[in-house]
Amino acid sequence: MLLCVTANHKTAPFDLLERLSRTPDDLAGSLSEGSKGAVVLATCNRFEAYVDVDGTADESDVARILSTVSERSGIPADTLNASSAVHSGARVVEHLFAVASGLESVVSGEGEIAGQVRRALTSARTHGTTSPELERLFQRASEAQRKVKNDTALGRAGRSLVRLALELADSRIADWGTARVLLVGTGAYAAVTLATLRERGAHDISVHSPSGRGAAFAAKHGIRALPKAEYARAAAHASIVITCTSAEQPVLDAAILREGRGPALTALPAPDGTAVDCPIPGHGFSAGATPSQLIVDLGMPRNVAPDVAEVEGVALLDLETIRLHAPLEELQATDAARSIVRAAAATFHEVGARESVTPAVVALRGHIFGLLEAEIDRARKRGDDGGQVEQAMRHLAGVLLHAPTSRAHELAAQGRGSEFIAAVETLYGLSAEVEAQQDDAATA
Numbered sequence: 001m002l003l004c005v006t007a008n009h010k011t012a013p014f015d016l017l018e019r020l021s022r023t024p025d026d027l028a029g030s031l032s033e034g035s036k037g038a039v040v041l042a043t044c045n046r047f048e049a050y051v052d053v054d055g056t057a058d059e060s061d062v063a064r065i066l067s068t069v070s071e072r073s074g075i076p077a078d079t080l081n082a083s084s085a086v087h088s089g090a091r092v093v094e095h096l097f098a099v100a101s102g103l104e105s106v107v108s109g110e111g112e113i114a115g116q117v118r119r120a121l122t123s124a125r126t127h128g129t130t131s132p133e134l135e136r137l138f139q140r141a142s143e144a145q146r147k148v149k150n151d152t153a154l155g156r157a158g159r160s161l162v163r164l165a166l167e168l169a170d171s172r173i174a175d176w177g178t179a180r181v182l183l184v185g186t187g188a189y190a191a192v193t194l195a196t197l198r199e200r201g202a203h204d205i206s207v208h209s210p211s212g213r214g215a216a217f218a219a220k221h222g223i224r225a226l227p228k229a230e231y232a233r234a235a236a237h238a239s240i241v242i243t244c245t246s247a248e249q250p251v252l253d254a255a256i257l258r259e260g261r262g263p264a265l266t267a268l269p270a271p272d273g274t275a276v277d278c279p280i281p282g283h284g285f286s287a288g289a290t291p292s293q294l295i296v297d298l299g300m301p302r303n304v305a306p307d308v309a310e311v312e313g314v315a316l317l318d319l320e321t322i323r324l325h326a327p328l329e330e331l332q333a334t335d336a337a338r339s340i341v342r343a344a345a346a347t348f349h350e351v352g353a354r355e356s357v358t359p360a361v362v363a364l365r366g367h368i369f370g371l372l373e374a375e376i377d378r379a380r381k382r383g384d385d386g387g388q389v390e391q392a393m394r395h396l397a398g399v400l401l402h403a404p405t406s407r408a409h410e411l412a413a414q415g416r417g418s419e420f421i422a423a424v425e426t427l428y429g430l431s432a433e434v435e436a437q438q439d440d441a442a443t444a
Contacts (some may be wrong), residue, residue, distance in 0.1 A: 002092040002133065003057045005065050005084055008046035009106055012083035014320040016075065018301040020047035022248055023073045028129040030068050035061075037131030039138060041120040043113060044161070044300030044319055045106050046099070050092065050138075052131040057088045093137060094345040100141040101148040101341055106323045109337075110161055112192070114145045137348070144344035152336045162193045162244075165296050165322055166200060169240060172294045172315065176201040182226070182238040183207045184252065185245035186217035189298055193242055194221055206234060210251050236260025242296045243303035252295065253305035257314065350413055357408045357417040363430045365401055372397045 007020060021042050027049075031038035036052040049069060053061045063077075066084070070077040087095045095104075100117040102109045121138040124130045173179050181202050183190055186209045197205060206224040207214050208231045218225035226234050235241055236257045245251055297304040297318040309316040372393060379389040408420045424430050 001053055001055065001057045001089055002137065003051045003053050003061055003065070004048055004087040004092045004095060005051075005062060005069070006046060006048040006087070006095070007080065007084040008048070008104065009323055010104075011085055012047075014318075014323075016079070016083055017045065017047060019075055020069075020073055021300050023047070023069065025123065026127055027069070027072050028124050029127050030072060031065060032129040034064070037124070037134045038129050039120050039124040039134050041099075041117060043116050044298075045323075046104075048096075048099070050096065050134060052133050062086050090345070090349055093140075093348050094341060096137060096141045097144040097341045097344050097348075098338075100145040101337060102145075103148075103337060103341065106161060106164075106319070111149075112161070112189075114142065114149075117145070118142055133352075136352070140344065140348050144341055147344065148337045148340050151340060161298060161319070161322060162189065162196050165242075165298060165317060166196055168317060168322065169294055169296060172292075173240060177203065179204065179239040180237070181205045182234050182241045183223075184235075184241065184243040184303065185209065185299070186211075186213040187244065187246060189244035190217065191221070193244055193298070194223070197242075208234070210245060210247055232256045232260035234260070238293060240294045240296065242298065244298040245303050247299070247303060248301055250305040251299075251303050252308060254307040254311050257308060257311050354409055354412055357412045357420050360417075360421045360424045360430075361405055361408050364404060364424050364428065367428055367430055368397055368401055 007017065009017070012020075021044065023040070023042060028038040028040045031040070031049055031051055034054075036054060038052070039050045041048040041050070049065055051061070051065055066077045066080050069075070070080055096117075098104050100114055102111065102113050105113055117138065121130065121135070124134070176197070179202055181197060181204060183193060183197075183205060184207070186207065190207070194205065194207075206226050207218050207221075208226040208228075209217065214225040214227075235252060237260065241252065243252060292313045294315050294317060295304055295308055297316065300319060302318065304316060304318065306316075308314055376384075376390045376393060379393070384390055404420075408417070411417055411420045
């Protein structure tokens with residue numbers, strides 16, 4: 001049975017999600033011990049463990065998952081239990097389909113989550129922790145996401161966290177065309193942020209990478225790369241600083257800003273390489289004066305230390321603030337998107353139910369056709385001129401098998417597939433054959 005333990009922006013504070021985002025890459029391996037498989041999905045707004053447990057899930061399975069996550073993350077199990085929700089069976093499917101489609105994100109319809117769901121499955125494959133059912137679950141989740149994106153207004157108008165953050169920044173940036181922007185980070189989020197900044201008209205953009213990847217990123221995207229020696233000064237005098245790195249420790253704090261504000265800023269290079277002396281029109285500050293700037297922290301864990309908000313003239317916008325300011329009316333999923341998710345989940349269950357009785361159906365048909373072939377062989381020996389007896393017997397066998405096969409699928413759809421399996425075992429004594437078919441299906 002499928003089981004999901006989730007802590008997300010609806011159930012847990014951001015500082016807890018921040019700590020969960022640091023869980024080891026091989027956590028799924030630990031969770032899969034004693035189970036068929038596990039996939040871990042960790043994003044800036046949620047942590048979810050999907051586990052394929054043997055038999056029916058119960059409280060002991062949940063306790064084991066929480067205990068494992070607690071041990072690997074250092075977070076007390078009681079804290080995890082109080083900040084998480086548990087889904088099992090059919091509810092797991094609809095939940096993941098909704099998550100993958102962006103319906104459970106801070107900003108409904110945001111696009112980044114789809115890639116994160118795919119990467120979670122890829123990581124589990126790399127570590128060898130998937131199971132056939134988890135593979136099917138995550139693959140169908142991506143299909144549901146694509147249908148939501150292509151067939152609904154939610155997909156076409158989905159707004160990412162980056163876009164929302166910059167919309168919130170609009171009130172402080174009078175003219176993006178004259179704003180001096182410092183981007184800290186070079187990952188996927190940085191590329192999305194850069195593209196979104198350019199859409200808004202920003203062109204004076206520089207990048208700093210704590211890991212040393214700034215030059216390559218800058219060359220690829222046609223912006224300036226800042227070496228470590230210039231970082232503090234640039235951070236202190238930028239109109240807006242946007243951080244989006246995977247660093248586990250803050251890359252910007254009050255000390256860095258104060259260090260950068262030491263000497264007056266003069267002759268920073270402009271995008272064309274010429275010198276630009278302060279004051280700079282449109283930046284809201286002049287040389288020697290206290291800058292008025294916005295710092296946007298899109299990192300998880302946090303990239304910016306909370307003490308920067310205590311620096312004069314600085315406003316800090318982090319993920320928790322973004323969540324609080326997100327317009328509620330735009331966070332509501334459309335009825336069409338929810339309908340697609342529910343329909344996709346129903347199809348998943350129907351297909352899964354059919355597969356659950358397939359070994360028994362195959363065993364029954366094999367048994368009947370085995371008897372049939374024996375009778376046909378005897379008929380041939382007695383002289384079945386023209387094969388009329390054989391044709392009639394094959395037709396009769398097909399007719400007789402139609403009803404139990406149809407009934408098997410009906411019972412499976414009602415969640416009663418085990419009744420059909422039990423009937424086949426009782427009436428025909430095919431228990432061993434059914435088990436063999438189940439083993440073959442599991443390893444196929």
